[in-house]
Amino acid sequence: MIDVCLVGNPNTGKTTLYNTLTGSHEHVGNWHGVTVEEKAVKYSFAGQDIRLVDLPGIYSLTPLSFEEKVSADYLVAHPDNIVVNICDASNLQRNLYLTLCLLERGCKVILVVNQIDKRPICKLDFVKLSEMLGVNVVYVNAGDKTSAAKVNEQILQASKSDIKALPPKYVSEIDFSSVKDCVRSVQPAEQPFYMIKLLEGDEDACKKFGAPQNATAVEKIAAKRYEFIEQIMSKCASAPERVYGQSKLDKILLNRFLALPVFLLLLVGCFYLTFFSLGGLLSDLAATLLDKYISAPVINLLSNALGYEHWVVSMFRVAIFGGVGSVLTFLPQVALLFFFLSLLEDSGYLSRVAFVFEDVLCKVGLSGKSVYTLLMGFGCSTTAVLTARNMEDKNSKIKTGLLTPYMSCSAKFPIYAVLGGAFFGANNIFVIIGLYLLGVVVAVLLSYLLEKTVLKSKQQSFILEFPPYRMMSVKRTFSLLWLNVKQFLVRVGGIILAMNVIVWLLSSFSFTFKFVAGGNGVSMLETLGRMLSPIFRPLGFGSWGLVSALIAGLVAKEVIVSSIAMFNGVEESALSSIQSSIMLSTSAVYFASPSSVLSYLVFCLLYFPCIASCAVLFKEIGKKWTLIGMAIEFALAYLVAFVTYTLGRTVEAFGFWQVGLSLAGIAIVAVAIALIVRKFKNKKCSQGCARCNKSCKKDC
Template sequence: MSAIALVGNPNTGKTSLFNTLTASYEYVGNWAGVTVEKKIGSLKNGAGKLIDLPGIYSLHPLSRDEGVAAQYLIEESPEALINIVDASQLERNLLLTLQLLEYGKPTVLGLNMIDVATARGIHVNSEVLQDRLGIPVLPLVARTGKGCKEILSLLGQSADIPPVRFKLHYGEIAEAAITSIELELQPMKDLPNHRWIALQLMEQNPVVLDFLKSRMDIRKLVKLGDACQSELQRKNLALTLPQWLRSVRMDYIRSLCLEVLDRADQKPHNLTERLDALLTHRFWGLPLFIFIMYALFKTTFDWVGGPLSDLVDGLISGPISEGANSLLGFLGASNFTHALIVDGIIAGVGGVIVFVPQIFILFLIISFLEDSGYMARVCLLMDSTMERMGLNGKAFIPFIIGFGCNVPAIMAARSIEQPKDRMLTTLLMPLMSCSARLPVYALFAAVFFPERQAFAVLSMYVLGIVFALILCKIFSWLLFKNESSVFMIELPPYRMPQIKTLSRSTWEKGKGFLRKAGTIILAGSVIIWLVSYAGPGGFDVAMDDSYLAKFGGLIAPLLAPLGFGTWQAGSTLVPGFLAKEVVVSTMNIIYHAPDTTGLENQISQVFTPLSAISFMIFILLYIPCLATVGVIKKETNSWKWTFFSMGYCLVLAYTVSFLVFQSGKLFGWS
């Protein structure tokens, strides 16, 4: 089976093309650094595997996602490469192309976003480009699928892609060094193209250096490079060897672009200019961002999501419950089965399914923001605040993704360059309120703050961010000695997200929620119902005598100072560690509520507005869920940091809930 790798600069549409050429679907968005892992899919025509790599500017990695791409090229050996370049940014993109051509594998150049380039009055002569580089050049619009058929049929006969003959001459001095290094490499087997290795070595690419170090003594090679560098310095050609290689490439690209590009009618990005004038305005930018976030929650809870959720609730509590009841009666099911299905599964899973519309609306809006190009602007707006807190604005993209789910958000932190910034972003992620916590807020807000639901829920998210910022300052100061951070972000042109991309991207995010409903929430509901049905006294005991009550009763005294010291509240917290949605499932089961209204009634009797706020805050902060713990371990590669993230959450949640409840009591609220 042949493997073909997709390589190119960040945000040039590699994943869009990947999704079109394979039957799989991967995450797309309009900022640099969406793809942070190697993704593998099968080509639609069965011609082999396609590998999607994180975007890179050069083969010399700075951040962890870029390391993935460089590592792949040296350690694995794809049969061919597809190099995707942004037609409206040809000059910058070609720098990587030259290094890929030196890699020596058959390469196809995908000239993507040809529509954007044309709209901006940039004309690329693909025939001349093809002729000069000596590789097939195909114009593409990956987002709409234009030109993808041609690529697919070309890859159908990947053996037919001609080998690369491109060779750039780096001047006598450098060429002499390349030849001697190549000679040293001669006895080595299983290496990619030797000339490429030699050039990467001379550029001090750390991935190539490490790779060679593990297989041979490289001191001699390094010496050859150093000698070449002093020679260049002596002749006043360049300060360093990497700089020399780069300038030779740049000169070549400049002369190539003169031939290939026609920029006579080039126009500025009108839409982007106008939107940026407003959205990144020095005074209006931040208030607009806050307004957009408010509108996001208003739509999710009041305008669209809420009414839809009520419909689903009516369906579950009405036709579905009644249908199940009468069907079970008709089948003559035992009391046990009947109770398991109605009180356990329908109550537990149904209680969470009710929130599906709200969660999908939230995902739809997040997908819209991701695809529009606004995310990068949010980083820009937030950077000065974040800098004061010891982090950088780039952390805001993972934070917003974290509102959907913390797991992909922690992965997204890979595109942050500095290890310290990446670590802080990962550690603070559990404070970003994910969609699994949303049912708890929605439920409590509907009971205690029916007039201001969106505001109540938004405050939880804001609270999470505020604590993240405060802890960021503390961690940065205590753990990282205020090491300075760097910030640079590419601002992609804005674009109108397509319906196709939006629906796909919303579905992919929401799918996980539905899958959880069918697996972990279902299993959790059954187990919780069982331990609430059984007790030391046998089966079908009163709920207060069940194992669940005994167990919750153990935790309850600890929670009393927080205002919710009942066994019911206590017993929701432990299963909530598996998946936060289970908190609401457990409540539905415990309170035997046939529908949301029933549950709301029960809750209004057990909680007071003050203890409800305290409980919501506790759920917001108390612990990262099991899946998040797993990904924190994987990304930090340290149990110490993983336990640290769990520990600080628990301490923070307890302290804040305690302070809120106790001071609320002092003021006479209850």
């Protein structure tokens, strides 16, 4: 068995190469820090078993964030692994810095220069490069099978020889006199590496050797390394033609004043395409096909065999076709949503978004890196929370993890579409956009509050690399779409189906196990729902069905829609049949007015995330913060839903303009009071931001 690990700067194509070599489908994107944990897989090449480990990207062997620590620790703990060091051909200088660190470590390095962009930035002389670094160099395109195979050959070759690369020549020029005595306990070959680590003030190394953290030499060592890199570049590379990460497109997309409007326009465009025009059409088509060609024949078959009223037939009718079918019709929309999220990530625009929103983010104590996590939250909070590992300090990680569930995930969209659509019709687009915005606004305010109170983040570096824009290939487009469809189908066929059957059982049988569908008794779920429903009466949705749906929704939010469909005995997948049922006052679950629907939607948006998310949060940010987070979520959901309902009732009673104008009046008065209070406060010289200090100095 040959142990190999993939190491490189963030966003250089490590995972792409990993996928190509092993045939895996790990998530990749044009963003640094997509991979946040080590992943390993075995494969064989030319009769040899190879175990390949994919590691998160790093800049050097001294980590700054949680996910970098994974890689650094792995490299220190496994000195015998063959290290496949991937460099981006377009950004060689900074990539080689890591190569030098690896050589100092004494790793067996194979340098893989990955040509991601079609048009190279400069010409490279690989023979010379290999000579100067003393390692084998391979030039590949990580996504291409034939060129990736070259890496395999190099791995085999390296496994046969015992020769490790020599440390770069500048190492002998460094003055180690101050730390020489500390590292006597390790082997002589490893001494230079640890001495450099001590000189750089690496926390782990200092602890290990009991040396004081004194890092005056950091600049000197970095300068030595870059000096060597410059020598290499001057001999091996032609003059660069352009700068990595800059494009003419940025003139518009990053323009100081245009950036924000352009982003919002793009967002609304994607939104409209996903949920309304294209997605809506596909979704209707899916519902029709499902009803006509799958559910109708199956039900016919079953009811001929068992009789229409038999409980098995009822389960198929209500739980499987009515419940699961109603969720299944959202397949096109969910697939499209995930596709657009991937597009945003793959194109390189995401880094620009983080840059544009930095003005807001730094005010509320979030890092540019949180943007990635929060954006992934629109897809699925469970996977998004994991990416919070690329935060640099614990508080920011906890905070980002707590905020992610407020991003309305794809599972909540069916609720908005079905319930909102019933009462608001074509205007539902505004309701849905409003709900998404509400989630973001609540998250931003909560972040501000946490930053000012208990979760103050340490100074965030917001060192964010700018990748170049990249087009998505046709092949990748289709494989992404297929992957998303598959994931959704697995989810619907697994957890959602199971949960639907459970909800159906609980709602069709009484505590004495009597089949009660059809109104001849009270089911288990109804009993429970009725117990809890008084809590929710002030929010405008006190019926047992809605409360039970909320509880069932804890497993997966899609189940809220399917449960409502079940309680109302809807047997078709088409949304219109659920929608008309919730407007009938004779149904088990119905909404009395638009304001109670709004309040319910707001509650669904803000209350606890699904169990899977909670489990991941539990693992990532700990028990205490997960519980605190859930308490905040419930309190916020209750409060905001209550305000929504009360406001809605007032509008229904007095008319839109009257309420709107009086609210505007109250807002103006409040702002005026706030301004006056602030003015008085500012009179006192307060220490704090630089601007205050300046004006204070003038005044005092």
